[in-house]
Amino acid sequence: MTLRTREVGWNRGGRLVVDGVTLEPRAGETVGLLGPNGSGKSSLIKLLSGTARPTSGAVTLDDASLAALSRKDAARAIATVTQHADTVVDITVRDIVALGRIPHRGTFGGDRQADTRAVSEALARTGLSDKADELWHRLSGGERQRVHIARALAQEPRELLLDEPTNHLDIRYQLELLQLVADLPLTTVVALHDLNLAAMFCDSVLVLKEGRAVAGGAPADVLTPELIAEVYEVNATVRTNPGTGRPEIGFTPGRVPSTAAR
Amino acid sequence: MTLDAPPVEPRTASAPAPPAGPAGGSSLRFLGVGTGALALLLASIGVAITLGPADVSLVNVRDIVLNHLGFTDIPVRVSEDAIVWDDRLPRALVAAACGAGLGLCGVILQSLLRNPLADPYVLGISSGASTGAVLVGIVGIGGFAPGVSGGAFAGSVAAFAVVMLISRLAGGTNDKVILAGIAVTQLFSALTSFVIFAFADSDEARGVMFWLLGSLEGVRWDDVALCGAVVLAGAVFCLVRAPVLDAFAFGDEVASSLGVAVRRARITLMTVTALLTATMVSVAGAIGFVGLVLPHAARFLTGPVHSRLVPVTALVGAVFMVWVDAAARVAFSPSPLPVGVGTALVGVPVFIAIMFRRRRPL
Numbered sequence: 001m002t003l004r005t006r007e008v009g010w011n012r013g014g015r016l017v018v019d020g021v022t023l024e025p026r027a028g029e030t031v032g033l034l035g036p037n038g039s040g041k042s043s044l045i046k047l048l049s050g051t052a053r054p055t056s057g058a059v060t061l062d063d064a065s066l067a068a069l070s071r072k073d074a075a076r077a078i079a080t081v082t083q084h085a086d087t088v089v090d091i092t093v094r095d096i097v098a099l100g101r102i103p104h105r106g107t108f109g110g111d112r113q114a115d116t117r118a119v120s121e122a123l124a125r126t127g128l129s130d131k132a133d134e135l136w137h138r139l140s141g142g143e144r145q146r147v148h149i150a151r152a153l154a155q156e157p158r159e160l161l162l163d164e165p166t167n168h169l170d171i172r173y174q175l176e177l178l179q180l181v182a183d184l185p186l187t188t189v190v191a192l193h194d195l196n197l198a199a200m201f202c203d204s205v206l207v208l209k210e211g212r213a214v215a216g217g218a219p220a221d222v223l224t225p226e227l228i229a230e231v232y233e234v235n236a237t238v239r240t241n242p243g244t245g246r247p248e249i250g251f252t253p254g255r256v257p258s259t260a261a262r
Numbered sequence: 263m264t265l266d267a268p269p270v271e272p273r274t275a276s277a278p279a280p281p282a283g284p285a286g287g288s289s290l291r292f293l294g295v296g297t298g299a300l301a302l303l304l305a306s307i308g309v310a311i312t313l314g315p316a317d318v319s320l321v322n323v324r325d326i327v328l329n330h331l332g333f334t335d336i337p338v339r340v341s342e343d344a345i346v347w348d349d350r351l352p353r354a355l356v357a358a359a360c361g362a363g364l365g366l367c368g369v370i371l372q373s374l375l376r377n378p379l380a381d382p383y384v385l386g387i388s389s390g391a392s393t394g395a396v397l398v399g400i401v402g403i404g405g406f407a408p409g410v411s412g413g414a415f416a417g418s419v420a421a422f423a424v425v426m427l428i429s430r431l432a433g434g435t436n437d438k439v440i441l442a443g444i445a446v447t448q449l450f451s452a453l454t455s456f457v458i459f460a461f462a463d464s465d466e467a468r469g470v471m472f473w474l475l476g477s478l479e480g481v482r483w484d485d486v487a488l489c490g491a492v493v494l495a496g497a498v499f500c501l502v503r504a505p506v507l508d509a510f511a512f513g514d515e516v517a518s519s520l521g522v523a524v525r526r527a528r529i530t531l532m533t534v535t536a537l538l539t540a541t542m543v544s545v546a547g548a549i550g551f552v553g554l555v556l557p558h559a560a561r562f563l564t565g566p567v568h569s570r571l572v573p574v575t576a577l578v579g580a581v582f583m584v585w586v587d588a589a590a591r592v593a594f595s596p597s598p599l600p601v602g603v604g605t606a607l608v609g610v611p612v613f614i615a616i617m618f619r620r621r622r623p624l
Contacts, residue, residue, distance in 0.1 A: 049518075082519070085512040085513060087512050090561070091511060092565070098567075099509060102520045
């Protein structure tokens with residue numbers, strides 16, 4: 001039982017940004033959402049998180065409609081790390097991570113001990129225990145993303161959604177962050193730009209183009225030169241990395257012949 | 263009461279077991295700051311009452327207050343009794359309530375709009391309330407006494423709706439809200455001036471202009487009851503909704519993913535802000551910059567977490583206004599200085615300092 005979409009569509013101001021996508025992750029797996037800019041990755045994440053309502057089809061959590069759940073109940077099951085989440089508040093790492101406890105609070109406070117424990121565990125898991133008292137605006141980009149993930153973990157969700165969490169990070173932090181995400185015992189849907197990162201860390205991938213799902217399955221089955229040419233309109237070669245056994249994608253300059261592109 | 267040693271938790275090697283959580287070790291400090299501020303408020307009100315052209319000693323103030331509360335029956339001079347009980351005490355209490363209320367408005371707006379420069383004055387809510395109050399007071403729409411508060415409320419809601427509409431049409435970003443607020447402040451100030459010049463005689467005009475700058479001249483116990491009740495309710499509401507105010511730190515989308523029904527929370531919190539502002543403007547005129555500056559001062563003491571920030575802002579605001587009003591009363595005695603002049607003289611430099619501190623992109 002997990003978070004699913006069935007034939008979900010979102011007509012956003014006259015444009016169909018998500019068009020009949022079905023996504024059914026297995027419990028505990030890491031699913032990569034792939035596709036060029038504007039293909040609907042972020043929009044699908046918004047639908048999955050319940051921040052936006054689908055205009056057709058349904059998003060379900062444990063077979064119940066997500067739209068019928070209160071935001072609070074949804075937030076106890078689903079945590080989201082959005083893009084560009086920044087603040088003007090001079091706030092410490094610990095206080096940010098503690099935001100994740102908000103959905104667990106009643107009107108007059110909640111279980112303080114459970115809150116403290118969840119925050120400490122989330123900090124430890126993301127390697128931020130030493131940075132707990134550091135201020136947000138003094139952190140590096142990689143640390144900030146880890147803080148958001150720690151905040152999401154403090155929510156103690158079953159489902160984790162991440163929208164391009166590796167953007168603007170050094171390669172080292174990209175690898176560290178996705179390793180951290182892949183190791184989590186949660187069902188995770190992560191929108192990614194980088195095909196190699198997706199191939200390396202995802203159990204399965206779903207490729208979107210113009211709002212539609214064009215391919216889905218294990219990275220080795222999906223990420224073929226033909227599909228990459230069709231979706232991204234670039235020339236790619238794919239080989240298997242002897243060390244990891246995962247596909248590895250290389251690119252050559254020049255546009256693909258238009259027959260392959262269209 | 264027995265003293266049981268708490269169960270010792272095993273320490274993990276990676277975590278050096280810092281004083282736990284958002285409500286852990288710092289809660290003692292917070293309790294200290296809170297109690298200190300409350301004591302300071304009571305002391306400030308007591309001392310502020312003794313100041314003025316007619317000297318009243320602190321002992322007399324205590325006796326008069328205790329007499330009126332029915333605890334004692336100590337003989338005091340009638341003139342002193344009138345000065346303390348009918349003038350200075352209600353005035354100090356309204357000042358405290360206004361300081362607390364304006365501080366709360368600043369806290370709410372700065373959180374919701376994610377802008378450190380947001381307050382009801384900058385966003386035009388105060389000037390809308392002024393226009394509404396002046397329309398009712400001078401033109402006489404809807405009768406007088408209860409009508410001024412009602413007019414102020416309608417005006418503040420109208421101004422705020424216009425600000426939100428303009429900023430939404432302009433793209434809805436938070437800096438657009440501030441720009442829209444500036445425009446709407448100008449618009450409603452002009453409307454207020456128009457009403458005064460068109461409909462008020464010169465005595466009325468002078469009285470209204472004085473009041474528009476923010477003044478606590480002639481407040482009565484009725485005003486204490488109104489302001490006190492509204493501000494207290496507002497403070498309790500903010501305290502209960504403190505986690506929601508926290509949740510907006512990283513924007514609407516993160517707030518929503520943290521379980522906040524964003525649209526509903528925004529509407530209720532904005533309505534509370536408009537109600538608080540309208541009440542205070544109807545009693546004390548448009549007092550500027552208090553709502554902007556106080557939350558920042560309080561953040562220095564407590565940090566940004568609202569369960570601590572809300573009560574401390576309210577208390578610090580109350581203390582601040584009691585002193586500014588006392589200073590305004592005494593400075594050019596016997597002619598009074600509008601209290602808004604005092605708050606602006608303190609507030610503007612702080613406003614500029616905040617702008618410089620925030621040079622990094624918002």
